[in-house]
Amino acid sequence: MELDEFKAAVDVWLDAQAEELACTFEGIGTLDQQMAQLRKVMQLTYDAGFMRMGWPERVGGLGGSNLLRAYLGEVLTARDLVEPGFYSMPEVLAPTMIDYAPDALAAEMVPRLLRGEEIWCQGFSEPGTGSNLASLSCRATRDGDAWRLNGQKVWTSLAQYAQRCVLLARTGTTESAHKGITALFIDMDSAGITVRPIETMNGAQEFSEVFFDDVVVPLDRVLGEVNHGWSIAMDLLPHERSTALWHRAAYLQRRLEQLVATAPAGSLDPVAVGEATELLWSLRARSRATQRRLAAGETLGAETSIDKVLVATAEQAIFDLVADGLGTDVVLGDDPVSQRWRAEFLYSRAATIYGGSAEIQRNIIARRLLDLGADR
């Protein structure tokens, strides 16, 4: 199906199903409400066939270009039907499964993710492993016909809701750095897993600590090859900086639109509004070009760090404007609309921290795109 045809079909369907798809809560809602909404929207769009477009047939998809996925997420976000960060998780995790999981496992699991039947999480960061991902120490040891996993992950989004986890574990020596890492696909209901949600300053428990105490992982749950997990992570991260960012740009556009439509007269500086608009439009232009490169079959790499810096910069610029234009609502408002502005303003402070900090993105750009050599 061509993009234009897809757009028209999706738009007609969304209009017709508007009532059924609509959010049932006011404002930002609780995390439970957000997850229920996400599952509902994903299941309905999956059953209608739209969620399957742009994914390969061998994992339950209907084929077609990644642009179809980009549009679906954009329009669901623009209509405020899903939270883009949660909605976009399959954009990060499904390609990893498609490229690296054993065929049968990918065919069995990916459809559950796409139809909202399951939530998956991503176990990368650890207490001692933030920016320096290759130093991770959560260890998997071979024990007969299984792996035994011991250690801890942190900042694991939606771990308390997740049925599965794509996790990086140390399988080589501690000194092996990026050469001794293996990617595993874990069932979150395995014995020995403890999830402890962390409350963040925006008032949600999106992130968790996850503890692994002698968790048994079958051998066929290795993604790719043993000790080759680093290259899987390096392939996964550009996905985190492509289609997901196009969806996020749609969210930022909606919020900037709502801001300029509702901010009291005289509360916003026209230059700051102009700059934020230009920044957002440049993000959209850059991210669209990335989507088109992906559609043309190019492999994404370090250049997506530019997209990531742009989205974080635009998000903080826009929510700085929110704090100016809707300052009273953000600071004092206790109604659902104000609470949502406040929560999202606070969340925007993390835009330069999660998914590879602003500093790490600039390190990647300096090393890989400007060819400046090692930084020591």
Added chain:
Amino acid sequence: MEATERALFEGGVRRATEATDAGALDSALDDIGWRDALAADRPTAVSVLFESQGAMTTTSAALDWLLASALVGASDASAGGTSGGGAVVLPPLRRCDAPGRLDGDWCVVEGLGTAALDRCDTALVAAQTPDGAVTFAVELGLLTRRPVLGIDPALGLFEVMGEFETGWAAQPKSADWPAAAALGQLALSHELVGAGRTMLELARTHALERMQFGRSIGSFQAVRHRLAESLIALEAAAALLDAAWEDPSPRSAAMAKAFAGRSARTVARHSQQVLAGIGFTTEHPLHRSVRRALVLDQLLGAGTVLTRTLGADVLSSGTLPAAFPL
């Protein structure tokens, strides 16, 4: 243009822009058929030439030609002048409205001219009327021109003033000044990106070669992040510019121009700091690009003015400009 043709064209343009004299560049552009390329594939012809021109800190009559052919069509534009085509009077610095104003039978002109003005007998003057813009072909003898040195003497700008009886000018033609100015803004945006790429490359080379504390300064994160910031600014500007070509409306061109100007100034600031002492001298080429970027940012609408206008429009209408679709 398909890939091999484009590569040949880019090579030809790059060699042409290595000619530092504006007149020499114009004849070199004639030789490679740049104006034919413009007629056949405007986005490619404009982006390749102006980015290269910005990178080499050279100049040509191409901006005049681009505006002239948009205002009166290519055949009338070529009737107006010498090898580079007719000159076009630009608005005063910082502004992007038409440089002429009708006052009874007279047209009052206040604006700027490029170096092309020196090699032409007539210039096109666009004037805004309540019913749209008209364009006059005016004998240059009827106007006063004064060379402007300013911060970038190498650009060879003129200040153009005067008034003429509209009956003296060739028959006026109705013209779409905002559309022509939008094309000019896109061209200048490419020139700004080109100037930015040169500044970044000068700073990057210096960062790799300059040793302090026993290592290249490019190994220090504070330096690397300035260079990374510069590349981000340029790539974002280039992306916005590419998108603007799909819908070269006055709004999208103004956004691209403002963003490219701000990006080039960001790159100038970081490059200047990384190049430090040597970059502050006239013995190093950086200053040429810094000067050029400052002027280009203010030609055909200053970046800050365009951004403020955009923001004011967004606030008064309560809506954002049309977003380009996926």
